[in-house]
Amino acid sequence: MTKHANTNAPNTEKGVYDVIILGAGASGLMCSATAAYQGLNVLVLDHAPKAAAKIRISGGGKCNFTNVNVTPEHFICQNPHFVKSALSRYPSTAFVELVERHGLAYEIRGGGKYFCAERASDLIQILRTECDWAGVQFQLNTQVKSVQYRGGEYFLNTSQGNFKAVKLVVATGALSFPKLKATGIGYDIAKQFGLNIVKTSPGLVPLTFSDKWQVRFSELSGLSMPVSVQVNGHAFTEAMLFTHKGLSGPAILQASNYWQQGQPIVLNTLPEYTEPQVFEALLALKKSGKSLPKWLNQVWPKRFTQIWLEAYPMDSVLSNITHEALQAYAKQLTHWQLFPANTAGYDKAEVTLGGVDTDAVSSKTFECKTQKNLFFIGEVLDVTGHLGGFNFQWAWASAVACGMAL
Numbered sequence: 001m002t003k004h005a006n007t008n009a010p011n012t013e014k015g016v017y018d019v020i021i022l023g024a025g026a027s028g029l030m031c032s033a034t035a036a037y038q039g040l041n042v043l044v045l046d047h048a049p050k051a052a053a054k055i056r057i058s059g060g061g062k063c064n065f066t067n068v069n070v071t072p073e074h075f076i077c078q079n080p081h082f083v084k085s086a087l088s089r090y091p092s093t094a095f096v097e098l099v100e101r102h103g104l105a106y107e108i109r110g111g112g113k114y115f116c117a118e119r120a121s122d123l124i125q126i127l128r129t130e131c132d133w134a135g136v137q138f139q140l141n142t143q144v145k146s147v148q149y150r151g152g153e154y155f156l157n158t159s160q161g162n163f164k165a166v167k168l169v170v171a172t173g174a175l176s177f178p179k180l181k182a183t184g185i186g187y188d189i190a191k192q193f194g195l196n197i198v199k200t201s202p203g204l205v206p207l208t209f210s211d212k213w214q215v216r217f218s219e220l221s222g223l224s225m226p227v228s229v230q231v232n233g234h235a236f237t238e239a240m241l242f243t244h245k246g247l248s249g250p251a252i253l254q255a256s257n258y259w260q261q262g263q264p265i266v267l268n269t270l271p272e273y274t275e276p277q278v279f280e281a282l283l284a285l286k287k288s289g290k291s292l293p294k295w296l297n298q299v300w301p302k303r304f305t306q307i308w309l310e311a312y313p314m315d316s317v318l319s320n321i322t323h324e325a326l327q328a329y330a331k332q333l334t335h336w337q338l339f340p341a342n343t344a345g346y347d348k349a350e351v352t353l354g355g356v357d358t359d360a361v362s363s364k365t366f367e368c369k370t371q372k373n374l375f376f377i378g379e380v381l382d383v384t385g386h387l388g389g390f391n392f393q394w395a396w397a398s399a400v401a402c403g404m405a406l
């Protein structure tokens, strides 16, 4: 975004705007500044007392705001082509340029993840500054009672009076983290105008267990170890965290996007090794006469070794173990099959899978194909990114594409 004077004559009647953007989150702020820089009279309306609550708490308070390597393959959407246009027109380098112009200190962590060096609120301040420069108006703490379309205009009846605009952008996010004011209003508006909603479910979410493993994982709560997790043909190698109710950490959150109830997840507890390599390592242990638990303690946290050997008794010294048994050990260590009972739900989910069907929305302008001047951007759409800054990059890219088209 570059700052320039508004040239169009803005709509100045009280409560009347060129564009109302519903939702002052990541995509709403970005879209409003982009649109206001085009000279449009823009109102951002939100029921929360403050803008961008999710940015504030994201990335452990440092907001993983984008990624070096953003490709369409990092996104889940019924139409895998939908994300391509916006992502290519507003790449992560464009957002990095924006924050650099504002002097944001950032760091790039493993996997190309950009984080604020200090605090996520610095990023909110940048977006608010852009909105101020562009002349965006805000109406926070405002409950929307109804949305109507009459005579080519959108009328919003709210707890703070009536507002109308020619164009309405729905940037209300999705269902995750209701304590941060997440609601399904975006889906309700979509349905009101005849759009289809792709079934929603919690994404990037811890997995819970109800069998014997829940007790064992609870004993390990707080412990983290690297694993490779496979689910439904997708594999992720990252850290896994044990919790009181089951499993979390980046590897599990990534896997949760692809997991469905009743299905197993398969863990390689020695992600540096393949099954044949583990077999070779066990064979070498057998020959040397060294202890298996001692070796496991070198590659795993000790508390995990203890729990594992309680669950899967294995001989300490492998001298008398047959090759077949060693092969079975290698398989168990690299293909540990677990059946989660459920996810931890929307309360703990970073994102929501599913949403407004992208078939009904232009991938270039984000306008509804069947309803003039109604736009959907950000997470309310059926677009979900992997963990790593991809969800914010989608918010920025869809917002800019829409804002430019308004």
Ligand SMILES: Cc1cc2nc3c(=O)[nH]c(=O)nc-3n(C[C@H](O)[C@H](O)[C@H](O)COP(=O)(O)OP(=O)(O)OC[C@H]3O[C@@H](n4cnc5c(N)ncnc54)[C@H](O)[C@@H]3O)c2cc1C
Pocket (backbone or CB within 6 Å): 022, 023, 024, 025, 026, 027, 028, 045, 046, 047, 048, 051, 052, 053, 054, 055, 057, 058, 059, 060, 063, 064, 065, 066, 142, 143, 144, 171, 172, 173, 174, 176, 177, 180, 181, 182, 183, 184, 185, 349, 350, 351, 377, 378, 379, 380, 388, 389, 390, 391, 392, 393, 395
């Ligand atoms: C704990 C957590 C950590 C995360 N960390 C990261 C991360 O590090 N990197 C990353 O890429 N993604 C992260 N995400 C995901 C990311 O926050 C979202 O994908 C992103 O914020 C979506 O942007 P959005 O503008 O579509 O929606 P939001 O940012 O959720 O904004 C929606 C706005 O709409 C408003 N709204 C909702 N309902 C109503 C209503 N009824 N009336 C009026 N206003 C309403 C809300 O108050 C909110 O301000 C995280 C999410 C969570 C929950």
